[in-house]
Amino acid sequence: MINIDIDLGSWWLIAVFVFDVVIRIAAIIIVPRNRRPTAAMAWLLAIYFIPVIGVVLFLVIGTPRLPRKRRRKQRAINEYIQQATAGLDHGTLRPGAPGWFTSLVRLNTNLGAMPLSGDNEAHLIADYQESLDAMADAIRSARRYVHVEFYILQSDAATDNFFRALEEVRERGVTVRVLLDHWANRGKPFYRRTLKRLDAMGAQWHLMLPVQPLRGKYQRPDLRNHRKLLVIDGDIAFMGSQNVTDSTYNLRKNIRRGLHWVDLMVRLEGPVVGSVNAVFLSDWYSETDELLTEEVDEFDLRQATGDLDCQIVPSGPGFEFENNLRLFLGLMYAAEERIILVSPYFVPDESILNAITTACHRGVEVELFVSEEGDQAMVYHAQRSYYEVLLRAGVRIWMYRKPYILHTKAMTIDDEVAVIGSSNMDMRSFGLNMEISMLVRGEEFVDEMRQVEDHYRNLSTELTLEEWLRQPLRSTVLDNLARLTSALQ
Numbered sequence: 001m002i003n004i005d006i007d008l009g010s011w012w013l014i015a016v017f018v019f020d021v022v023i024r025i026a027a028i029i030i031v032p033r034n035r036r037p038t039a040a041m042a043w044l045l046a047i048y049f050i051p052v053i054g055v056v057l058f059l060v061i062g063t064p065r066l067p068r069k070r071r072r073k074q075r076a077i078n079e080y081i082q083q084a085t086a087g088l089d090h091g092t093l094r095p096g097a098p099g100w101f102t103s104l105v106r107l108n109t110n111l112g113a114m115p116l117s118g119d120n121e122a123h124l125i126a127d128y129q130e131s132l133d134a135m136a137d138a139i140r141s142a143r144r145y146v147h148v149e150f151y152i153l154q155s156d157a158a159t160d161n162f163f164r165a166l167e168e169v170r171e172r173g174v175t176v177r178v179l180l181d182h183w184a185n186r187g188k189p190f191y192r193r194t195l196k197r198l199d200a201m202g203a204q205w206h207l208m209l210p211v212q213p214l215r216g217k218y219q220r221p222d223l224r225n226h227r228k229l230l231v232i233d234g235d236i237a238f239m240g241s242q243n244v245t246d247s248t249y250n251l252r253k254n255i256r257r258g259l260h261w262v263d264l265m266v267r268l269e270g271p272v273v274g275s276v277n278a279v280f281l282s283d284w285y286s287e288t289d290e291l292l293t294e295e296v297d298e299f300d301l302r303q304a305t306g307d308l309d310c311q312i313v314p315s316g317p318g319f320e321f322e323n324n325l326r327l328f329l330g331l332m333y334a335a336e337e338r339i340i341l342v343s344p345y346f347v348p349d350e351s352i353l354n355a356i357t358t359a360c361h362r363g364v365e366v367e368l369f370v371s372e373e374g375d376q377a378m379v380y381h382a383q384r385s386y387y388e389v390l391l392r393a394g395v396r397i398w399m400y401r402k403p404y405i406l407h408t409k410a411m412t413i414d415d416e417v418a419v420i421g422s423s424n425m426d427m428r429s430f431g432l433n434m435e436i437s438m439l440v441r442g443e444e445f446v447d448e449m450r451q452v453e454d455h456y457r458n459l460s461t462e463l464t465l466e467e468w469l470r471q472p473l474r475s476t477v478l479d480n481l482a483r484l485t486s487a488l489q
Contacts, residue, residue: 074318091118120270121306240265316434373402381482
């Protein structure tokens with residue numbers, strides 16, 4: 001009996017050893033494929049040092065791509081948009097565009113399918129409640145349809161006017177289509193009430209990227225549709241960083257800490273509205289298999305009183321490349337005088353970090369606006385781990401006063417070009433989230449951005465290198481640990 005027990009024990013040890021070796025060899029073969037070296041190394045370290053947890057995590061969230069069916073849909077609608085827009089007049093473009101701008105526009109079109117259009121009007125709305133009410137007013141002007149797509153959509157006291165506007169136009173027979181992210185909304189306080197209100201008004205609504213395996217709907221659970229946009233009749237559009245919810249997100253932890261979100265939205269008129277609508281229609285098609293071709297064909301000339309050149313840049317795991325990352329890099333390397341970045345979650349990859357520090361060494365003034373206080377501990381500490389290298393390179397870092405979370409996502413380059421949208425400067429927005437950004441050329445729009453930046457600067461304190469080097473050791477340790485986990489994609 002003793003010999004038998006020893007033999008069984010030996011075979012068990014051999015089996016465990018062989019299994020461990022097989023897992024490690026398989027990881028070396030599978031993990032690095034089509035993945036950034038930093039992300040691959042982070043996954044390999046997780047699998048090697050905590051093999052059971054590391055393997056389980058990799059199986060659940062290790063594929064930063066949408067299912068093949070969804071990617072095919074994205075390619076199909078990109079081809080349709082490119083065919084629908086070929087040869088159309090998209091307005092009169094501003095003269096004298098620098099060569100780098102024309103090259104970037106070509107890049108955006110090749111990757112995201114959307115054209116550059118002229119004769120657009122765009123105005124910023126920096127006040128949180130004013131933005132919600134402005135969207136409600138625009139909704140009330142609808143005659144044919146209203147398209148609503150937001151990462152978080154909640155019916156609460158702050159958004160009641162927005163929802164009443166939807167109800168009013170539905171009573172007149174206007175079609176209301178609504179998309180909201182499943183995972184982001186499911187745990188929110190008014191999730192069920194919001195869906196019931198949409199049902200009661202007769203809106204057509206769908207969850208984006210639902211994680212419902214029992215219904216045959218599943219993909220990596222942390223892939224999110226992070227876009228925020230609203231389109232009315234193809235004539236007016238809104239987009240930016242703001243969700244449709246109270247500025248506290250109605251979460252007890254935020255209310256207890258006194259946190260309020262600060263956002264920036266832009267109201268659009270002109271041909272670019274057709275591109276914003278095309279992004280909605282592509283997401284609607286992905287979730288419903290319904291291609292609203294008559295509305296995709298609305299890329300006609302809708303001139304406004306403005307004179308801005310605008311291009312919509314969609315991005316996310318449905319695309320082959322990281323469209324937003326490539327746009328941001330191109331702009332940073334093109335800057336000659338000034339780069340101003342506003343990002344609540346600034347966790348750059350190596351390419352972004354090199355572009356920013358290279359700009360500083362070229363003599364370009366670089367400013368970064370971030371929040372003094374964070375709402376997500378891991379991201380907050382990962383972000384802080386980059387401050388020293390940025391400060392040493394010459395970046396001016398402005399800390400927006402707490403208890404406010406500066407949630408705006410924007411960039412200005414020199415005095416002529418800007419970007420605004422839903423995309424953060426982090427690896428989640430580059431690789432895992434579906435985002436929408438808008439490239440704008442026009443001094444008048446940059447002037448509006450400058451006013452917002454000045455307002456943010458007045459409400460911020462500048463972080464100096466001397467002050468940063470006095471931080472306690474425990475903060476440095478937490479920052480560096482968080483930085484390691486940020487590479488897991």
